[in-house]
Amino acid sequence: MSIHLETELQKHKTSITDLPNLLIGADTVVPTLHGPKRYVNFDNAASTPTFQPITDAVISFLRWYSNVHRGTGFKSQLSSWAFERSRDIVAEFVGADLDKQVVIFTMNATEAINKLSRRFPLERGDIILTTLMEHHSNELPWRRAGKVEHVGLDDDGTISKYDFLSKLAAFGSRIKLVAISGASNVTGYINDLDFLAEKAHDVGAKILVDAAQLAPHRPIDMKPHDAKRWIDYLVFSAHKMYAPFGVGVLVGDRETFEQGDPETVGGGVVDMVTLEEAYWTDLPEKEEAGTPDIVGVVALSKAIRLFQSLGWEAMIQHEAKLTAYALQQLKQIPEVTLYGDIDPANAAQRLGVISFNFGDLPHALVAAILSYEGAIGVRAGCFCAQPYVKSILHMSDEELKALEKQILSRDRSHVPGAVRVSFGLYNTKDEIDRLIEMLHKIASGDYNKGYVLNKEKGEYAPRDFVVEFGEYFGL
Ligand SMILES: Cc1ncc(COP(=O)(O)O)c(C=O)c1O
Numbered sequence: 001m002s003i004h005l006e007t008e009l010q011k012h013k014t015s016i017t018d019l020p021n022l023l024i025g026a027d028t029v030v031p032t033l034h035g036p037k038r039y040v041n042f043d044n045a046a047s048t049p050t051f052q053p054i055t056d057a058v059i060s061f062l063r064w065y066s067n068v069h070r071g072t073g074f075k076s077q078l079s080s081w082a083f084e085r086s087r088d089i090v091a092e093f094v095g096a097d098l099d100k101q102v103v104i105f106t107m108n109a110t111e112a113i114n115k116l117s118r119r120f121p122l123e124r125g126d127i128i129l130t131t132l133m134e135h136h137s138n139e140l141p142w143r144r145a146g147k148v149e150h151v152g153l154d155d156d157g158t159i160s161k162y163d164f165l166s167k168l169a170a171f172g173s174r175i176k177l178v179a180i181s182g183a184s185n186v187t188g189y190i191n192d193l194d195f196l197a198e199k200a201h202d203v204g205a206k207i208l209v210d211a212a213q214l215a216p217h218r219p220i221d222m223k224p225h226d227a228k229r230w231i232d233y234l235v236f237s238a239h240k241m242y243a244p245f246g247v248g249v250l251v252g253d254r255e256t257f258e259q260g261d262p263e264t265v266g267g268g269v270v271d272m273v274t275l276e277e278a279y280w281t282d283l284p285e286k287e288e289a290g291t292p293d294i295v296g297v298v299a300l301s302k303a304i305r306l307f308q309s310l311g312w313e314a315m316i317q318h319e320a321k322l323t324a325y326a327l328q329q330l331k332q333i334p335e336v337t338l339y340g341d342i343d344p345a346n347a348a349q350r351l352g353v354i355s356f357n358f359g360d361l362p363h364a365l366v367a368a369i370l371s372y373e374g375a376i377g378v379r380a381g382c383f384c385a386q387p388y389v390k391s392i393l394h395m396s397d398e399e400l401k402a403l404e405k406q407i408l409s410r411d412r413s414h415v416p417g418a419v420r421v422s423f424g425l426y427n428t429k430d431e432i433d434r435l436i437e438m439l440h441k442i443a444s445g446d447y448n449k450g451y452v453l454n455k456e457k458g459e460y461a462p463r464d465f466v467v468e469f470g471e472y473f474g475l
Pocket of ligand 1: 108110181212248
């Protein structure tokens with residue numbers, strides 16, 4: 001039987017230096033205004049590509065693929081085994097206690113938070129305490145669930161511990177949940193989860209950690225419930241962890257999901273259905289209506305095995321080196337304004353997510369030049385964290401009001417934001433050099449002057465540069 005969940009990686013230890021060669025699409029050449037160039041991906045905070053051992057495992061598993069649970073055929077039994085074994089691998093990866101907690105597979109982190117927001121028991125007057133640093137996915141679901149209060153930021157863009165403690169003191173036991181990101185997708189700041197968890201528990205609140213950014217870059221330990229600093233709920237996404245096959249994870253207290261009706265109803269969530277009644281089955285199936293993404297879950301396990309084979313120390317060091325180097329280089333370009341902690345010496349205490357602006361050039365134009373002329377993939381805008389980005393840009397209320405008016409009239413030409421580069425395990429110093437070289441070119445005005453702004457989208461593209469995507473990938 002050849003499902004490589006455990007054995008292969010344990011036999012062959014993978015090292016960070018192997019990764020550029022194991023990357024799927026490593027040598028992909030893309031069209032630019034100056035002819036074809038090898039693509040550089042600095043958009044890993046949005047989604048990562050995948051690696052050969054992971055796709056090998058997927059292909060190998062597909063030979064055995066069949067729907068899970070209650071199928072009697074050998075392939076169904078094997079698929080069920082792989083699916084449930086993966087659940088254990090995920091639980092172990094984040095230090096979940098399966099006696100008290102349950103691992104629920106979703107589609108992504110957003111779906112996981114939405115699920116929790118519909119299942120978390122809240123009464124009128126209860127408060128969900130979140131922060132100004134959050135991704136919209138850890139903000140908007142809570143607004144629908146109840147009353148949301150926000151912890152403010154310090155001047156450097158970190159979460160204000162003082163404001164956090166003040167809010168805890170002001171609202172006390174009315175706070176039922178502290179919903180907070182493990183790390184920022186804008187500045188790469190890593191939050192002090194031990195401190196936040198302990199203080200949240202002191203007022204009787206539970207804590208949800210949005211680990212969409214943290215999980216691919218730092219070990220997470222949810223800790224046993226007698227540890228004072230345990231994490232009650234955790235979410236993350238496989239597509240940011242080199243397994244882009246459509247899986248998210250929600251880990252949480254069993255009792256939250258044992259009570260009440262499942263969030264989504266349909267096949268798989270019931271023990272018995274009559275025309276009058278439905279009797280819900282046990283967790284985790286109760287919260288995984290319909291056919292789950294079995295292949296995606298297997299791919300996630302394989303990604304976790306890859307992390308284990310590489311080792312956190314090596315992963316953290318590699319990304320810190322890239323981050324320190326990029327910061328050093330970026331700081332030497334006078335047009336570049338960096339946000340967050342820009343000290344290269346602190347690179348190991350943050351993620352390799354760097355946001356910046358460039359002189360008076362719109363962030364969307366800089367991103368377009370990097371793409372259309374340098375074949376460098378970055379992201380520009382607010383990164384689904386508008387309140388946070390507006391805060392770190394120090395926008396005034398008047399500016400925000402004027403902007404709101406423009407955007408609502410479908411003009412996104414002045415949307416605030418930044419350019420974001422974010423590193424993955426396979427990125428190299430040479431690739432950063434390519435970015436820096438391009439930025440120097442932009443600084444000296446050595447770039448195409450024929451970019452056209454699409455006002456409605458707020459995006460720039462070179463005039464008369466038409467690409468037939470079907471020539472690169474057929475459907
Ligand atoms: C901090 C954070 N939370 C949540 C999300 C949403 O993740 P997903 O797109 O997997 O739902 C993201 C995605 O960028 C993120 O960075």
